[in-house]
Amino acid sequence: MKFTEEHNAIRETIARFIDTEINPYADQWEAEGIFPAHELFKKMGNLGLLGIAKPVEYGGMGLDYSYQIVFSEELGRIASGGVSMGIGVQTDMATPALARFGSDELRREFLVPAIAGDAVFSIAVSEPHAGSDVAAIKTTAKKDGDDYVINGTKMWITNSTQADYLCLLANTSDDKPHLNKSLIIVPTNTPGVSFSERLNKLGMRSSDTAQVFFDDVRVPQKNLIGEEGHGFIYQMLQFQEERLFAAAGGLKGMEDCINKTIEYTRDRQIFGQSVLDNQVVHFRMAELQTEVEALRALVYNAVEGYIDGEDVTRKASMAKLKVGRLLREVSDSCMQYWGGMGYMWDNPVARAYRDSRLTSIGGGADEVMLSIICKTMGILPSRKK
Numbered sequence: 001m002k003f004t005e006e007h008n009a010i011r012e013t014i015a016r017f018i019d020t021e022i023n024p025y026a027d028q029w030e031a032e033g034i035f036p037a038h039e040l041f042k043k044m045g046n047l048g049l050l051g052i053a054k055p056v057e058y059g060g061m062g063l064d065y066s067y068q069i070v071f072s073e074e075l076g077r078i079a080s081g082g083v084s085m086g087i088g089v090q091t092d093m094a095t096p097a098l099a100r101f102g103s104d105e106l107r108r109e110f111l112v113p114a115i116a117g118d119a120v121f122s123i124a125v126s127e128p129h130a131g132s133d134v135a136a137i138k139t140t141a142k143k144d145g146d147d148y149v150i151n152g153t154k155m156w157i158t159n160s161t162q163a164d165y166l167c168l169l170a171n172t173s174d175d176k177p178h179l180n181k182s183l184i185i186v187p188t189n190t191p192g193v194s195f196s197e198r199l200n201k202l203g204m205r206s207s208d209t210a211q212v213f214f215d216d217v218r219v220p221q222k223n224l225i226g227e228e229g230h231g232f233i234y235q236m237l238q239f240q241e242e243r244l245f246a247a248a249g250g251l252k253g254m255e256d257c258i259n260k261t262i263e264y265t266r267d268r269q270i271f272g273q274s275v276l277d278n279q280v281v282h283f284r285m286a287e288l289q290t291e292v293e294a295l296r297a298l299v300y301n302a303v304e305g306y307i308d309g310e311d312v313t314r315k316a317s318m319a320k321l322k323v324g325r326l327l328r329e330v331s332d333s334c335m336q337y338w339g340g341m342g343y344m345w346d347n348p349v350a351r352a353y354r355d356s357r358l359t360s361i362g363g364g365a366d367e368v369m370l371s372i373i374c375k376t377m378g379i380l381p382s383r384k385k
Contacts, residue, residue: 164189301315
């Protein structure tokens with residue numbers, strides 16, 4: 001992609017914001033197990049950072065997705081993966097369908113505060129028995145008068161305990177699994193909505209993640225995003241942006257691991273020379289940086305296609321698969337060269353090692369990405385009926 005001065009201005013703005021408003025507090029938020037989403041998102045909203053690719057009439061900048069991917073890539077500089085994930089939920093996971101398919105009334109009521117940073121959003125899709133298999137969700141939203149009455153539960157929901165609104169995927173009919181789902185905006189202060197304690201996760205420690213319960217939750221049918229029964233399609237489209245966000249968001253984090261490891265191994269002495277001077281170490285750093293640059297090229301290429309209206313399902317899935325595996329490879333390789341220091345909980349590479357493991361699971365596991373890629377290649381075996 002050919003970046004303009006406007007692209008670079010957005011990159012510099014978010015970089016400055018991270019350096020002043022996020023990274024100085026990253027260790028504190030990690031220890032507390034939560035970051036102050038309302039406070040942070042309001043500051044970002046004041047800078048226009050929550051609506052870069054969203055429509056101008058609802059407070060966004062109205063720019064194409066290349067500007068959003070610059071923003072996503074820069075978030076990889078955040079020293080706590082849970083914070084960047086929480087931001088991504090707001091911008092690239094819970095609001096794309098609302099911005100694209102929501103009615104004007106719905107967007108004015110819910111998208112405007114999301115872009116301004118006046119409201120925190122969560123995406124409520126996964127369930128205890130249905131993670132990557134979105135079609136298997138059991139939460140229902142049944143019509144009663146002018147309302148939907150919602151019953152069920154959602155699991156591993158990021159931003160949930162601070163969220164004002166949920167973008168909920170629920171079954172609104174008894175039709176086939178890919179035709180019976182709808183996306184509905186649910187205010188979290190609605191009677192019948194409740195939350196578990198914050199979940200004790202391996203990584204992404206600074207993000208609040210919980211199980212959400214719905215017990216006869218009543219919301220107006222006007223909170224439906226787009227058309228009823230199109231929720232599975234809308235969610236698959238949201239996944240495209242989520243997966244591109246994940247792929248772009250991993251780039252700077254991996255480079256940070258590599259650079260910190262180079263710095264440490266240059267100073268660390270073993271057997272009379274720096275660790276970095278061993279060929280196995282400096283060659284490995286070169287290999288890892290090459291892999292990062294190759295992934296960056298794939299991400300940029302997919303984004304160009306997305307902007308041009310192409311179906312980038314294959315490339316987005318490839319990028320998501322690659323970033324999940326490469327994050328593991330980079331953090332694991334770098335940790336090895338830190339020796340015992342790398343195994344300490346507060347070590348930045350150790351944190352990256354823990355945080356990055358989620359990428360191969362959330363937003364569609366590696367195996368799901370491989371199935372999607374195989375399907376686009378025409379080599380996925382058909383299921384026996």
